[in-house]
Amino acid sequence: MSIKDLSVLLGVILIIIMLIIPLPPAMLDVLIICNISLALVIILVAMNTREPLQFSIFPTLLLLVTLFRLGLNVSTTRSILGNAEAGNVIETFGSFVVGGNALVGFVVFLILIIIQFLVITKGAERVSEVGARFTLDAMPGKQMSIDADLNAGMISDIEAKERRQKIEQEADFYGAMDGASKFVKGDAIAGIVIVIINLIFGLVIGMSQLGMGLGEAANTFTLLTVGDGLVSQIPALLISTATGIVVTRATSEGNLGHDITKQLLAYPMMLYVAGGTIFLLGVVTPITPYVTFPIAGILVYGGWYLSRAQKKTLEEEAAASDETEEGNEDLKSPESVVNLLQIDPIEFEFGYGLIPLADANQGGDLLDRVVMIRRQLALELGMIVPVIRIRDNIQLQPNEYVIKIKGNEIAKGDLLLDHYMAMSPGIEDESIIGIDTIEPAFGLPALWIGEDMKEQAELSGYTVVDPPSVVSTHLTEVVKRHAHELIGRQETKQLVEHLKESYPALVEDVTPNPLAIGEIQKVLANLLRENVSIRNLPIIFEVLADYGPMSKDMDLITEYVRQGLSRQISKQYSTPGEPLYVVTLSGAVEKRIAESVQQTEHGNFLSMDPNQSQQILEMASQEVDHLSQMGQVPVILCSPAVRMYVRQLLERYMPNVPVLSYNELEPEVEVQSVGVVNID
Template identity: 45%
Template structure:
């Protein structure tokens, strides 16, 4: 049998053996062996709880707590049977009793009672309370943690696999603290059971000694008191170790090092505290009547440690100092190249107020540059465009806590990210102190609350977002809305060169024989304006090749590109394989087709304003009703009407997708109609 199979069978066989131990008498030698195993296991659990870096690294602890508690109770039953039957329960119990009593029964009973009080009143109650509070706080904080993961995922900082791993870790953490809340009750019940069993052993043994074994009252009391105290100790000491382990586990915060290293680093982080404590200990040695040597020895050790920390800090500060000669920078060159570089207008730029420069750091709330890189990757994977490098710099002209996003030197977005605060989004924030604000992307009401009140905001059900996530979410929305402006002709060249490496024929046939790079750029910008991803560029170019043989009209080319993408346009809006659509009444649709007129910016609908308001109002109410029921709908119409209708609909419903019948039917989705738009006046006409 392999070692893996042995470890798999160890716990089940052990639990069955414990149950058998409750009913089958054990010889004294076997009991000694099991008591040693019990004490050793408790010691191993205690040391493991001290050396784990995170509570979740010892996730089996709640189950082990139950098994070891049952093991101790089984030993209690087996030892009680031997004590009352034979007046002897093995060498271990006898040795513990003699060692603790030390010739005095009163001293032994007092020490035993003190151990019981320490475990039951102090450690067990404290660990139980901490476990209960930890479980409640962990469960209350889960929504906020989940939203933080979603924010990181949406900003592109993490991928789906990392997000899935973090969500699983949060669920495991909640399960662990919930199990610890219940597991702490085992420790408390074990302490109570130990006290009751001890009383039973003492009274029962006294009676058995006098009535069955013919002992005198003094002999019976002395003999069975020794056995009772020894039995209590060999079970109470492991129980005490397990109670301490429980307390250590539930009071540990998530850290990157074990408890010993963390305690050493944190206790020695302040030289002033050590020097004051050492000086105080030395001063106490001068008080008459107090022993001088212990106070002087401890005080000198603390002062020496404090002085070593001071020397270490000075060395680190000296290493970080910058050579003044090296800090002097040469004056800026006045060459034409340098001036051209300074004049250059950056495609995408973030301006930060001076107090927001700390966002460009390495902490969880200071990783702006890393998050921007992740956002660029996310946009590339979703839209198919390469976002230009984002220039980040500070500006003394901005108000405090303000950031500005510019595209081609023009401000397109502005927001706030106050230092030392987090954004809490929710409806129940009246009791949480902070500055009211409206979230810039979704328009949700919220508050910028101090970081110290983060947990208080999570407790009232708010979603808490850090400053960098707010800025990155805002930047992502701006990039998506301005994607056509960000797609330059050079970007189109790079994209087509990439296609040419794997599919050269489609590029050579289209460019430059039929279309120029500028014309391809206008088509791709038209697709991005309707939030259509251009990742499948080879298929788009194939559609343009077929259409360009007939006409190079931009609107027709955009529609041809959409037709080539086909099912990819409708699939993102489907839910569980069902696409919910809003259709037009056939008569109204015919009126709209007849109202199409050519224009410089593409085909337009020439409608009476009152009729247009009625149609858009009906469409708006249908879409709102679908959204209220949790369904996302799209508007479908005839292919000849789609482009012109979208230009009209976008004025009232900018986020409503407008698809043609051919784009919907080719997706292989189940179609569900959620509403039909009609105009009574138009139908009557």
């Protein structure tokens, strides 16, 4: 434990000692001066903070300082009533400061109490209460603003985390200040009570125990009590003022002195007006000119000096503006065109009629939904989805939106913000009236219905979703289908670096030898192309470490990786306790495909007779349609040797139909073939 920590602990122990053990007057003098010094330091620190959180310890410090002052009051009261003395400091405040006049000192003390209790403390208490309530009410909006900036790429994840922590700290601070201000209020009340006790019991003790007369007792104990009250209330007044400064302080670029001088003296012409007014007071009123004329002169000189300074500042800004315009001319030069070549990985553009979707002020939550989409896809796919740029485009139709991948339009759709999309369960209800449309994510027929039809459609079994859900689903599916295009070498390197933190030996066995980052990226892209999550990177790298040294054919290594992920793939396509319904390939078809594989130095590819490939496609399409009509998800099952070639053959015509090999299914999965692809 450091010396600083020990000093704080010793200070708290000293407070307890003051409450229990009588202290000599000399020590009381030292503690009273320390109390005044501490209060002065606190108010100076409060004036120099730029924002309240820079003095976040203030609520706790306020409690400790108040407790210290109350402990001093107990010790001084014990000394005054017991010995009719309380040290040199209190006697000085009681005689020298108020001129030995107990009545004047008592009046000054009452004024200090009234200022502290009715003006500063009450105001600070109210500001703390309102600040705490407003801060808590504003938290959801601030959180949404941070998520929006993060999603737009304006801030990083670390900056977003820091901002969220700052919001939480602000809420805690203002809540603590709301409670701490009650201590200040109670301290003012305690000061009044202690003075009354000292006066009453001082007279009683002085006359009954110390043999003083009424006048002597009144004079002695009144001066000591007033001196004690002053040395206590002056630091209390400073602390109360510091409390008010902290809770009323708005975030700025400078301290309190900088802000006051900058903003109060921002209008030099007003100093001319003030100076002229003071000058007229000296001329037309009996107020002596020796007071008004110098002050008027200072105000007028200040206005002239500030006007000259502002004029100089404007000239400098004009010169800087000219330099900026020259810089803008430079931007128009051919060399600066390179800055315009940046292409966003994912873009979502919409017409002006869909602006309410993204405008939080109009109730739009698209930005929040995009954040959730990125989180959901990170869990499902195991990759970091790039930032999705959201912008309006006046070239689009008002209700139209477009989704782009790397600058190319991939999908589009139309929304009716005041309607709901209703999708039929398979049995049409003629009473449901709406505008015919197509659900954009899966291409299903649907209707745009009004609010009055929503409840009836739900009762009829229709799936009813609002426009934000429609566009969120569409965006999610587009990113899923094109995930393999979004994972490049840079993204792969990020995943590898993250894996290296937990599995350094595994990563060292894979890259840079025998596989480079580009080769690992090809494997990951192959998996994502067939909707296989790469979240389980340790297993993927274990397979790469085993088979990477054996081959440079990344398609072949991908097949080994898929087999290593057999448990994951089995769980993805099968349901526990139910058989997996599949379409298989006949031996003749698999043999024909295997014979059509051409081996080259750059890898293997399928080279099949067009008539035969067309026949296989037609048969596979019939069997897949039959399986779909049974209400089952179509899956094609074949041997490991030809799986990737079957996928190459079917990918263009049936991209959403998964092709699995026997080695990719766990033994406990029950497989039931409902169709066989055969050729003549």
